[in-house]
Amino acid sequence: MVDRLALESQPGKHCLHQAGHYYCLDFSSIFAASTLLTIRQPVKLILDMYAVPGGKSIFAWKTLNPGLLLCNEVIGKRMGMLISNLKRCQINLSAAANLDSKILAEKMPQTANLVIVDAPCTGQSLLAK
Secondary structure: OOOOOOOOOOHHHOHHHHOOOOOOOOHHHHHHHHHHHHOOOOOOEEEEOOOOOOHHHHHHHHHHOOOEEEEEOOOHHHHHHHHHHHHHOOOOOEEEEOOOHHHHHHHOOOOOOEEEOOOOOHHHOOOOO
C-alpha cells in the first residue's frame, strides 16, 4: 500500500514503524522500486548493490519473496542503518555486505537473478530538494 503523508507528519516515530510494520520511501524511491512489480518469475537471489538505507531492498523482499536477499553498501559507516532497518522489518533471509561493487562482481559473477542498482541514489531525496 502506498499512502502520501503531509510534510509535517512524522511516520518514522510511530510505534507501528518502530515495530517494522511499514517502511517509508520517498516518491523517487517508490518510482524506482515499482519496476519490481513487473517481475513474474521466481527469484532465488536478489542483490541490491547500493542498499542503504534499505527501502528498495525491503520492498524487493516483500514483493518477490526471494530465497536470499544480499544487501551491499560500499560506505562502511552506513552499514548500521541498513542492518537496523532489515532487522526492524523482519527481513529474515538476508545478508549485508560492505564490498566494492567491482570486487563483488568479480567474486560472484552471474550469481544473482536480480540486481538492483539505483544510480544515482534516489534515497537521498535529491530530486525532491
